[in-house]
Every structure is written in C-alpha cells, then in structure tokens.
Amino acid sequence: MSQDAHVDSATAVLWDRGGTKHDMIATRTFGFWLYLLSDAMIVSSLFASYLVLGHRVNAAAGPSAGDVVHPIAAFWGTVLLFSAILAYGGAMVGLKRGDRRAVLAGLGGAFVLGAGFLFVEGRDFAELALHGMVPERSGYLSAFYTLVLYHGAHLVFGLLWIAVMMAQVARQGFTANVIYRLLNLKLFWFFQGFVWIYVFSFVYLTGALHVH
C-alpha cells in the first residue's frame, strides 16, 4: 500500500533486537479491566431485570419496593462498605511506600469492615424473611434478592481474595505477581463499591419512595 512507500527496504529494521519486554503488570491489570466490563454487563442485566420486574403486577399482590427496602439499615451498611474501600485505599498508599505492615493493616481493615457490611445486610434479610418476604414470593422479590445478593457475592469473594492477599503479602512481600494482584483486587473492591452506589440509589433510596 502507498502508505508504506516511505519505508526504505535497504535500511529497514527487520528484527526487534532488544526483544520487547512487555509490561506484565499493565497487561494483567488491563485484562482485569476487561473482566470488570463483562461483570458490569451481568450487573446491568440484573438491573434491567429489577426495573422490568418493578411494576406493580410483578409484586403479585405481595410486598413492593416500599415495603421491602430499609434505607436506614442500608445506609449504615453503606458507611461500612465505603470505610472498607477507604481502608483498601490506605493499603494502596502503604504499597506505594513499600510498607508491608501498612498494607496488611489496610487489608485487614477492609476485611473487617466488609464483613461488617455483610453482617448488616444479612440481618436485614433475616428480618425480611421473618415477614415472609422471600425470593419465592414474587417476581419483584426474586429480582430484588438476586440483584442485592449478586453484589453480596462480590463481597464474599472479595473477602476471600483479601485473605489470600494478606497471606501472600506476609509470605512473599511485594513481588511483581503480588503487586498486580493487589492492583486487580483494588479494581475489584472499588468495582463492587461502584455497583453498590447504584444498588443503594436505585433499589434502596428510590424504593423507599414507592409507598402506596
């Protein structure tokens, strides 16, 4: 093609002599971004289902959003969740300084606060179940539980991952592998917080307005 005409074949470089060193950490975090995109598609599908099944018909003469959501409980959960994200941010600051103890403290804090969120959410759900508001009750409740618990599942796997990373940081220190995993876990941990912003706004806050 004409655009290549300027390359002079007599002097052209044919082989990359140094051998390109691909930036392993950048490649790994890029792939994790792509994974998050696919996860975001599942979250959007669940949001779409929640909104479609939010019509009064889908409550099947049972409880609707206004009866189900407890924005105050969810508020305290939100406080815990965002503190957990802040704690992870602290761990990242520690990573920049290469401070192993600060990283472990940050991860430990994120673990405890994340577990606290799950405790608050679990208590809320237990109360709902006591009032017969279970996923089998109606299409609306199915969508409600699935959406909120899908976020909760991220927390469960996030906690597992944090525990694994604490072991690796303690055992191996900051190898390239540990660093990229900490960065990916950061993305994952912030992503679930990002999802929660939407869950809290569209499920809990908006839902509380649905009183009829």
Next chain:
Amino acid sequence: MLVDYPGPWTFLLGRLDAREIPLQNPILLWTFVLVSVGAVAVIGAVTYYGSWGYLWREWLTSLDHKRIGVMYCLLGVAMMFRGFIDGVMMRTQQLMAVGPKSPGYMGALHGYLPPYHFGQIYSAHGTIMILFAITPILVGIMNIIVPLQIGARDMAYPYLNAMSFWLTAAATGLVMISLFVGDFSHAGWVGLSPLTELAYSPGVGVDYWSWAVQIGGVGTTLASINIIATIIKMRAPGMSWTRMPIFCWTALSASVVGLSSFPVLTAAVALLSLDRYAGTHFFTPGLGGNLMLYTDLFWIWGHPEVYYVVLPAFGILSEIIPTFSEKPLFGYVTMAAASIAIGGVSWSVWLHHFFTMGAGPGVNAFFSIASMLVGIPTGVKVFNWAFTLYRGRVRFDVPMLWALGALVLLLTGGLTGMMLAMPAINYTVHNSVFVVAHFHNMLNVVGFACFGAINYWFPKVFGFRLDERTGKLAFWFFSAGTVVLFGSMYALGFMGMPRRMDYIPFTSWRPLLMGEEAGILLFLVASYYFVKQLFVSIRDRAKNRVTASDAWGTSRSLEWLTHSPVPFYNFAVQPHINSRDEWAWRREHGLGHVRPDRYEDIHLPDNTPLPVMLGACAFALGFGLVWRMYWLAASGLVGIVVLVIARSFQDGPGHTVPGARIRQMEASYAAAPGEVGAARDPVGGVAAWQTASAPRPRAGDGRPARP
C-alpha cells in the same frame, strides 16, 4: 430455598438412578454402543502406542496457543459432526412423517422419532452447532492465528487461555453425556420461556442445557478477554493499528462483541436456573414473572453472537481472497471500519427476532432500520472483496473455492436477511422454515469460511498441505448440498411450513422435503470427502510437505514469515513491522530470506495440569447441579476456588530456552525446511503427532530469585 420437583431423590445420587440411562431406546442404545467401541478403540490405540505421557505433557497440559487452538478446532469439528447427525435425523423424520397415513416406528405415531425425542434433537442441534461447534472452531483459529499475525510469542494470558478451553470442553462434555444419562432440553436452543420452567419441563434436560450454556459462556467470555488483551498489548514493534491484518481487526471486533454479550447470556440462563432451583419467579407465567424478559435478555446476547461468529469468518475471507488473487486487499481502511461498525450495530438489532411479539410500530420500526443498517458495512465488505478479485490473478485453490462459495452464500443470506428485517414481511414468514433457511444460509457462510481457514492455515500449523482433489470434491458436494437443501427450505418457508415440526400435515410438501433430504445426503458425501481429505493428507504428508515458510507462495501477512510448522516459540526473534502486509513487503523487496543474525534467550510459561483439573471441577459442578447431587456440585465449586488460589501461590515461573538452542533449531530449519520429527531437535513445531516433548523445566532454571 430449594424447590420441590417430581420424582425421588437420594443424597448420594440426587435424581440419578439406573432408569435414567435410556437402554430401551434403540437409537440411543446403538449410539452408545458405537461411542463405547470408538472410545475403547481410541484408548486402546493410545495405550498401545504408549502415548499417554505424550498426550498429557504435550497437549492436555499445554499452554501453547497453537496447541490449545488445535484442540479447540478438534473439539469443534467433532461436535460439528454430532450436530450434523442431529440434522440428518431431523430431516429424515420430517420426510418420513408426511401426511396422516405415514407409518410410525419405534414408538412414534409418524416417522421414527416421538415428539419429545424430536424436540431434544433440534434443541441439541442448535445449541451444539452455535455454541460447541462453530464457536470453538473460530476461537481455535483466532487462538492460532492472532498471535502469529501480530508477531507475539503467545497470547497475553496463556494460562487463562487453557482455562477457557477446558471450560468449553467441560460444557461440551455435559452436552454429550446428556445423550446417555438422562435427556437433553426439548425447548429449542433458545430455551423457549416459559416452556423451560420446572412446571413444564420437570426433567433434567433443560438443566443440562442451561449449565452447559453457562459454563461454555464463561469459557468464551474469558477467551474474548484474552484475544482483546493480546491484540492491544502484544503487537510487535512497528505494528500500528493501520498495519494490523484484517483478520486481527475482525477478531478484535468479534471479541469485543463476545466480551460484552456472553455475560448477558450467562445472566439470562442463570436467572432461569434460579427459577428452576431456588423457586424464584423471573420468567414464570404467574406470581409476577415476565417471560418476555427472558426473550429480550436471550436475544440481547443472541444477535451479537451472530456477529461474534460471522466477523472472524469475514476476517478469514479477507486473508484468503488477497492471497489467491495475488494482490493486496482492496479498501483496507473501510474493511477495518466496517468490521468495527458491524460489531457496534450488533447491539441495536436484537428485537428483530420477535417483531411479532407486539412491541408496537415505533419500536419495530427502530429495530427494523437498525437491522437494515447492518447491510451497509457488510455491503462495503462484499464490494471490497469483489474489487480485490478484480484484475487479480485468481487461483482456485481449495481455500479460495470455499471463500468464493462463502461470498455467494453471503449474498443470498444477506438479501433474505434484509427481507426479514422488514416487519411487514417478517409477520408473514415469522417462525417458518424461511427463517431457518436464512440463518442456516448465514451460518453456512461461517462454515465455508471455517473450511477455507482449515485448508488455508493447515500447512502453517502442521507443515503440509491438505489434499487438493478430495478437498475440491468436499467443496463441490457441500456447495451442491447447500443449494439443494436450503433452496428447498426457502421454498417450503414461502409455502408456510412452520419450523420445529415433527409431523408434516400436507403431503404436497413431500417433494420439497425430499429435496431437503437429498441436500443433506450431499452433505453426507461432503463430510465423507472431508474426512478422507484429512486421512489422505496425513497418509501422504511427505508428498504435500511445505518447504517454504509461505505455503501458498503469495501470502501476505506476518504468520507466513516464520517456519511451517511454527516452532513452539513462534518467532526466533521478534520481527519489526515495516508494512501493512509485512510478509508480502519483505518478499517483494527481496528480504524474505533474511534471518536474524543474533538469537536471544526466550522465556516461556511452564505447562500445568491445573486448567484440565479446573475443567474437571467445572464438569463436576455442572453434572452435580443437573442431577441435584449437591455434594458433587459443592465439591466442584470448592475445587475451582482451591485450584485458583493454589495457582496464585505457584507464581508460574516459566522456563528459559537459551539463545544457543534457538540458533541450533533455526539452523536445522534452514538445512531441512519443513521437516519435523526425531531428526530435528526434539522441540519441533506443533506438528501434531510427531513432535516430542518441549524442554522440561529444570529446578532453578530461569526462575527469578525469591525476595
């Protein structure tokens, strides 16, 4: 939490008991006997030749993108035969069950298949052909070719690549085992809701379908991530976006589509599974379910999936046609842009699958126009290929025949697609075999491209060309079969024949049904020649050996720069890219034989059994869930989590191949091009059965020091 379903349950076996093995059905019994004999023969042969170690070390645990790609293709081709047999059975049933006086055999009122069995066959046919035949073949081809075309040593994530493959294999295993243990879904490959709900399909068939689709969907999503990251991060120096081969552009566009659409399928089918296992009401007809929600979610994946399979096919055509026209591709920039445009517009057309569902004229008009818009970039592509052919020195080698056949089919398939995009026509032919003929027409484009790709790139991977004569016979019989079968089917569609019928009420349709049967018999002959082509080529491989790196003499892109078969390290030294068609540029400037003067150490990942074990765990998870053996499902899930964590503690140090060894291998290639086997350094290329072991990592070999 868990719902009740009819029938007994035990802790150990869940719903499974001996009666679930369909010994009373003669078709399945004989299939089972045949498969068992075949399996015993294969296992016996592998044991006889003492190849278990070789198979395990070199293939099953391999992280080499070429080998994983070959395994993908083998899996896909094998499943394509399975799906094809399903097709033969359906066509034969329809021909046998015409009119009220048609006799019935083996428990069927008409024909030889009772409706429930017929339903399982068409569901399996669709699911297998789309998800477990075409998709693995294309992913396999992308796996092999993309890293070679961009001058990379491997995919961005070799381990993830093996994992994707074994997840796909596990899902395929679930589909296959449903033949002999229990039954398969009878609700269509689309999972017609609410027929898939527990109340209407209480058996395990839908569960087999749903878990296979979910596990396979995860595998394909991960494969898409890998291909995108490979193309974006691993291109050789000098390969700017506008120098990238079109196949890579289409692979990129397809993978973006795959990455964004497969999760929606996973979500839709997971919600269905929640309905079936946890008693939720997403898609149930009562208690607040909404079955159109399923239909929408399914097709939000379903239509992009069509472009996921057709885009790589377009890429393949864009590689084959310039090679055999002996000139550069016409309109490179518009070709790349059209690939991205098709991927983009794929997201706004899904509703044309159910125009008749009453969305209203505004919505239908939007999706109608969006669907017709697809014709613009596709038309651009067709004209680009035509102008590439124009004044080219066209050679009719086997790959080129398949490519030209695909072009013709694309024209008819595209035009009938335009017809279906108009709601007015769509209302008339909705749910008729006209639709079936249209999408088989389009998927045949993909099939033709796949056959073309197999013929085109086979010498690159294995070091010898496929036999010409049998290849041409396969092509002509396949083309004739396509015309006869789908010509008849289009006509039947216009006459109003609905799809998925196990009994045909009108005897006047019999001649055309016989046409369909004749077409599929031609397919049968074509597959015989395809198998014979493989057999003859392997037998006479010495005759068809490729001695140059470029098997066709007029190829253009980078993969033809390295040896055929490709050594395990792809390129001894990473090439620097100077031109859009780098290999053609080097050849035309007399640089084709310039080899690097210095070799450096190459770092490669170690083989690992973890991906196979992950696949086995995924299979256990799926099988356990299908039969509600919860202990097995839980073990599978725990196994997956444990393996993932175990892998993260291993760090995968990899091994280093010293530059001196590379020099020695390159010298032996130069001395005896195209040779593989014992005479050569045992590292060899990927040439299937012949190459021996890659170097085993020795302790401390190239491992980074622990901090």
